[in-house]
Amino acid sequence: MQIRDLPYADPGVPDVRSGFRLLVWLGRNQLGGQLKALAWGVLHLASIALFPVVAGLAVEAAVDRSGERLAVAGAVMTVVTLTVALGDTMLHRVAVTNWITAAARVQQLLARRAAALGSTLTRRVAAGEVVAVSTGDIERIGWCVEAVSRFSAALLTTLAVCAALVVYEPQIGLLACAGMLALALTVLPLLPRATRRADFQRERAGRATELAADTVAGLRVLRGIGGEELFLSRYRRVSQEVRRAAVRTARMWALIEAVQVAIPGLLLVGVVWYGTGLALDGRITAGELVMAYGAMTFLLFPLRLFGEFAMSYSFSRPSAARAARVLSLHRSSESAEAGAGASPGPGATGVAGVDRVAGVDRVAGVDRVAGGASPVPPPSGSVCVPDAGDAGDAADTAGLYDPVSGLHAAAGQLTAVVCGDPDEAGRLAERLGGHPVDEPGEDEAGQDEPVEGGTRRQDTVVGETVVGEVEAQGEAGPPREAGIGTGTGSAPGHAGHRSAVLDGVPLDAMPLEAARTAVLVQDKDPMLLSGTLAELLDVPSSGAVGVHQALEAAHCSDVLTALVQGSPDAEGDPMRARLTERGRSLSGGQRQRLALARSLITDPDVLVLDEPTSAVDSHTEARIARSLRQLRQGRTTVVFSSSPLLLDRADRVVFVHDGTASAEGTHRELVRTDAAYRAVVTREPEPEPEPEPEPAGPPGGALTRTAKTEGAKSA
């Protein structure tokens, strides 16, 4: 594998059973590169090891006054020079290539994981872990994997030099061996302590950066209200703490370095002492003494590689463990689809959080196994919709239906939903898209729970129906095993989750991709991905709604102007203007409108918008309400909002109170008849007891006035 061929077409399936196995897997995947590095490493070190020999030859030639042998030494020197240069350069090239290919492979695996985990990542600790792996851990992992071959090369050469010394002059050779051992035994125990201190220092430094970034982020507040000195002194304190921690780490490294000077130095003293004795006895020549001295200094070089390898391993062990953990995260729908072979198996502990969505997704997976390539629509007769009592007939009609709240959005209509509790609105909106994710509150629960015991928090009806069908076909065993084997827990006691139903089909029973294609839920805080505006708006879509049409409908003209002004590169073309990370350079209202435009471009069969214009001013909101209705003509649209400007444009308004759809009708009707509804949308302090609006107040007055003029149109 060469760097120019990166990225891999397929990064492969990693062995994520443990950090160590991941390292081995990565190493095995670049065996060729490892062997090459080993070969070049041996050449490099062996050439360097020849160096003292040349020096000895030259000195001896000088002692013996032999010009001829000096010339020989010169010739050998030239050859050695070339092989050192060649070995060093090629070793470096191969080693760096190994490092980069390993790092790129892990990055690719991570990207795939993150894309597959999607929404299950956002509310979990796992999100931080993925980023930690990609920013710091990969470097250490690549380093360790790559260092193996260099370490082996160093080990081989060292052994060879020691062996040569032992053969040549046993006492000096044994002295060298003893010295190497002593050095290893002294330094190795110090390394973990040094890395611990380094970790602490890094953590402190991270804290300081965080404080500085936090202070700068809130700088406008500080400048507007005061408190600069307070925060400066606080930062100075932390900054000095970092300095002290760093010096403490340096103390340890300084000690290690001193040991690395002292022990080889003692060896050299020993060589001089003992060797001079030998030379005086005439057993070795002066040149050989120089050679032995030189060989000893050479040994320092591979020693450093030993130290480096020990360090890289101690650094990378926790990193590899974390990487293995992250790479083993999965939605269980994937595992059911991919089969047990590709997935990490039950050994993956501590990742229960993400697995817990299993309950919902697994059914989809099983369904897909049963239903074949085209799971939509599933066999219609077999799906029985729950709670037929209050809304069974509603589900039969076309449109989107939520059995939990009883909310029904008729096909082809603009339905507005008013929900007193914003959190509940968020949950309801998410449910409308199918395949919802756990609430964060349940994260701690069920961490280590056995799988088999846990019942799905999703209600049984959809699951049983589909699974039952699979069993009838006699295929239930394997896929179900796969699903259960990989799920690690379930949220206990969360009753009442039932899938939203689209045109009679439970969304949770569809594969994730199909459900997301059918229904697009734009949540309260949609993210703008960085890149150019053209890239932002280039989303999978039906193709029916053009970019400009959508931008116009979302009234983005001032956003475009702002983008062009902030992006001189774009040369006046807003589509080439760049959005900064999360669109931070734009105001909240501008971000909302861009997100809305993006959703409009997607043009899904069903579009669910949660408070799409909460930060938009009234003037613009009124215009958006009008064009939204026009653009989505004949399509199913659900808007969560409490703004009269939007509600008034809806075909129907459903008021969800305490989790159930308690009233529905047009905005005007509901304002007239439902006091609780009126309290939410007009922001009167408390719902008044009498249902009729008092004629004196402006809300009531305005209502009656306009109801007359526009009443006919909406009816």
Add this chain to the structure above:
Amino acid sequence: MTLDTAESIREESVETARERPRKAPRAKEFGVPPPAYDPSAPEDVTILPVGSPTTVRSYVRELLRRHRRTFILLIAVNTVAVVASMAGPQLLGGVVDGLADGERDLHLGRVVALFTAALVIQTVFTQQVRLRGSVLGEEMLADLREDFLVRSVQLPPGVLERAGTGDLLSRITTDIDRLGDAMRRAVPQLAIAVVWMVLLLAALGFTAPPLALAVLLTLPVLVPGCRWYFRRAPRSYRAEAAGYAAVAAALAETVDSGRTVEAHRLGARRIALSERRIAEWTAWERRTLWLRTVLFPVINLSNMLVLGGVLILGGIFVLQGWISVGQLTTGALLAQMLIEPVELILRWYDELQVAQVSLARLVGVREIEPDNGDSAVTPDGQEVRATDVRFGYHDGVDVLHGVTLEVPPGTRVALVGPSGAGKSTLGRLLAGVYGPRRGEVTLGGAELTDMPAEEVRRHVALVNQEHHVFVGSLRDNLLLARPEAADAELWAALGAVDADGWATALDDGLDCEVGSGGVTVTPAQAQQIALARLVLADPHTLVLDEATSLLDPRAARHLERSLAHVLDGRTVVAIAHRLHTAHDADVIAVVEDGRISELGSHDALVSAGGPYAALWRSWHG
């Protein structure tokens, strides 16, 4: 040169992705040309200045002056360590000389004793060199980051408002990180290596002056090789580091936007993006690897030339009888020792070049004039008045075209109008964040722009959607508004905004750590903290820039009650996106296209039947 170079590069900090298509590379060069796309080219407009070379130089001089003592100490201990390390070659040279002359008594005991003593000194001082080097690097680094923050918090509010905090943020995170390695290691290591090399060369000249000539042999190889390399290296390493950071940033964004990615089915595109980033990063890795493929043989060759030159030339000199065998031995061993400092210098030199760019960005903040209001200007009264104000963010493009507005003490004025009409801009002028291009904004007869920011904020506060909760205790978050306040006052302020309920319920009360990493406060609570700060700061006039618009309706309603307590008895200018806020104001100003098109009470405007009335009807339709 060892692999350490590559490792030091790997340790490069992670920074935010930046990109911008580059012009085509210049002349074609052999080997791997620089990739066309440079991820390190700044993407955002750099709003704040970047330090000029003069500013950078004078700052570096100042920094060195501040740490003169540590620096001198480092050089001193380093000199001792290096001199001690030369004892071995000298002593061995003597031994070889003796052996060559056939002497029987070499004073071996004395040689070993001297060698051991030198070794002890070398060990102790090497430890000291390493430690002093770190102390110096860390002290300079701490100074750098603290100096930067000191300068940042002195920036005039107008500069901050205009530049945003993004540019500053990337400087305090990315640039400080990048400088970390340079300061922590490059500066001390370079200082050490230069001293080391000079001493070795001096020793070589001292031992056998003719041998020093051998060093000259390397110059024809080393000089052009290094020039070639260092002309290309800094930019390439910068691009490589930025490219690597972009890989991480793309992934972080995918993770961060998981919901959006899933909802819009962007998974495949995100994977493709990550892989494109990997390709861009590795293209630069290839480029830097190529640069090193040229540099490494150059260095190896020069090393060997020195050694070979010393050995062979020296051998000839010995044969000629110009120097002794001992001198040759010592010279050869010293030449071998030269390898290390030369490698250190080459390794850290380009790091320093890269660091210079970051340093220029940090020092650039010093070039902004801190805001120099005249503290003698004090307002006489509380009336805020804008007279024929014209203002624009860009030359020749005015946002406000002659606005006149009078805000008598105690009144509530609502500014309404479509986005981009200039409401927020007008609000910022009234709060003294910006000065008008023409016309004037006065508080109690004194021009706001003539007052220092510290004075203005005693009277007027701008409250916007930014409810930053600082990392730290709840107490710190409140104290910033009035540093000398006692706990009782803080609780009173929390009580005034209905926040004492949840604040009491916190485990540590005022000591509770909030902000990222601590207890998560809801947006509504963050807003209450912001309001409590206002109660403590106690300005008589408030400019509210849609303070509650980003909150969900239920929380907003609750907050409006808290807000009402804060507004009580103060002059208020409210920028209203929502009409129900406007409804309660004494005066409503409709801002359209940078002008005030309607002015009057709610009832007056509704009955006037203008644009406000139309909007009000649709709101309550």
